[in-house]
Amino acid sequence: MTRVAFYAPMKSPLSPVPSGDREMARNLMAAIGANRARVDLVSEFRSHDKAGDPARQADLMAQAGAEAARLSQALRGDPPALWVTYHNYYKAPDLLGPQVAGSLGIPYVQIESTRARKRLTGPWARFARAAEDACDAARVIFYLTSHDLITIKRDRVEGQQLVRLRPFLPVDRLPPQSTCDGPALAAGMMREGDKLASYRLIAEALAYLPGDWRLDIAGDGPARAQVEAMMAPFGGRVRFLGQLDRAELQRAYAGASLFFWPGVNEAFGMVYLEAQAAGLPVLAQNRPGVRDVLLKGDYPRPREGATALAARLARLLADARLRRERGAAARAMIARKHLAPVATRTFWRTVGPLLECAP
CATH class of the missing domain: 3.40.50.2000 (Glycogen Phosphorylase B;)
Structure with missing residues (x-):
């Protein structure tokens, strides 16, 4: 050996x-x-x-x-x-x-x-x-x-x-596939610095988002009070799931319509691999490292800010067929490469x- x-x-x-x-x-x-x-x-x-x-x-x-x-x-x-x-x-x-x-x-x-x-x-x-x-x-x-x-x-x-x-x-195998229905999902540690910056971008994008939408947030940490304050204007449309173990997070992916995480200064982000493996389309910014693990697509650049994220989020939420197509393609990519x-x-x-x- x-x-x-x-x-x-x-x-x-x-x-x-x-x-x-x-x-x-x-x-x-x-x-x-x-x-x-x-x-x-x-x-x-x-x-x-x-x-x-x-x-x-x-x-x-x-x-x-x-x-x-x-x-x-x-x-x-x-x-x-x-x-x-x-x-x-x-x-x-x-x-x-x-x-x-x-x-x-x-x-x-x-x-x-x-x-x-x-x-x-x-x-x-x-x-x-x-x-x-x-x-x-x-x-x-x-x-x-x-x-x-x-x-x-x-x-x-x-x-x-x-x-x-x-x-x-x-x-060595993919998890159960999401139907791409249900709320949008975000997941990240709640701490100062880059993680909090991603949460801030999410809150800013949600403020521009029209229509009826829901967002679940998985994660916890020392900056939770700050994240909760950012999301307070949206009332019950944002739900905090707390810190989830691997099985619980997998169920959250399976029950979500899409995964939303801007990815400020992420090296690459395991959550992107997990979400795509479950067949979820991903909304993130076009950043070094992050782009290497995402299905090819039109991701907004950081300089475009929250309005560009909101526009793409609104499009995904309004089009179930697009969500499923993007999610299926992402899932196949994970199986081949990741x-x-x-x-x-x-x-x-x-x-x-x-x-x-x-x-």
Whole structure:
């Protein structure tokens, strides 16, 4: 059985704190392991510096040196065939993988890494340099969106492969299909920043929306009171479902007419994959990352604002046939490109030749 060392410097897959990073890391471990490989989480060392503190970076680099030495010794007797690092970037560089993989003589690859040369000066300079060095060491970098490709292609080293690994759902079959009736659905954490900005755009668009409509909102968080205040002018037409588990959210998708989430600064957004897998048409803004996981269509650009969102929302709500056609096409796209078996095949088709050439 092929043994793979897996590491996520930003957040361990075993972290008790939910996040998109944690979910994606878990999904990647499962997808890689679906090829009868053994995927071992070899370290939970976290190299994250949110604030840009040079002293913290120096301390974490010293800790990482000790951890890398420990791993090199511990894995030497029965080394893995491959090292995989998920999400190397300037705030959480991979300080372990290049050193350990190099000492063991095994291929080193990365998934969803970013380069940020502009950070080579300033408060994250040491970490940015470490992230660049880690990127340089990778035989393969798997990128998830065309936006991620820009800098890793610009700065890649000679001989390095850049391979698209599309964002995927951790399942091998589609869920039940929505009839595209019922209320519209929005879903997102309620917190300050980009999520709250998406909720604000939703509220602004609803204010322009004519006719009889309903919107369900799935999600909760520290900014819930602010979201509720935004939606208060619409009274009972907006219903708050609270935080839903996976099964409950799936039922919400199945009972909705469409999915509405602007996607302010989303990396790509798992909710878009989930909604389209259920056969829902999606209304979002045309943003980097987001557009990579949406069925091709006429999505408004951010500069067009809430009025453009309202116009497209009104059109979808008024035309059940259009909703079903768009939803069915989106569902078929997910089946072709965004389920776990597709990710498994892409990964192993790429790394297989590396293992054959390994000493």
